[in-house]
Amino acid sequence: MTNYERVKNMSVxxxxxxILTISDDEEIxxxxxxxxxxxxxxxxxxQWLESEVTDNA
Structure with missing residues (x-):
């Protein structure tokens, strides 16, 4: 399963x-x-969306 498929299948x-786990690193x-x-x-x-899921998070 790709990250895209995992995101697409998420509940609201x-x-x-x-979305709340996405963060900024302002230094880089x-x-x-x-x-x-x-x-x-x-x-x-x-590329991230098309890559395979590497964890269950």
């Missing part, structure tokens, strides 16, 4: 909780999604 409550100008640093490009977000 799960989605709200997931990136987002942190499930512990993975995403450096603000659409390509990197797409």
């Amino acid at each position: 409550e799960e989605m709200a909780n997931f 100008f990136c987002k942190i999604i499930n512990g993975k640093f995403i450096y603000g490009s659409v390509c990197e977000v797409m």
Whole structure:
């Protein structure tokens, strides 16, 4: 299952909780999604969405 599939199948409550876990690292100008640093490009977000889920968080 990809991250996209996992996000797409979330309930409203799960989605709200997931969105609240996304954070900014202002020192290196990136987002942190499930512990993975995403450096603000659409390509990197797409790669994360298309990658396989690595945990159940």
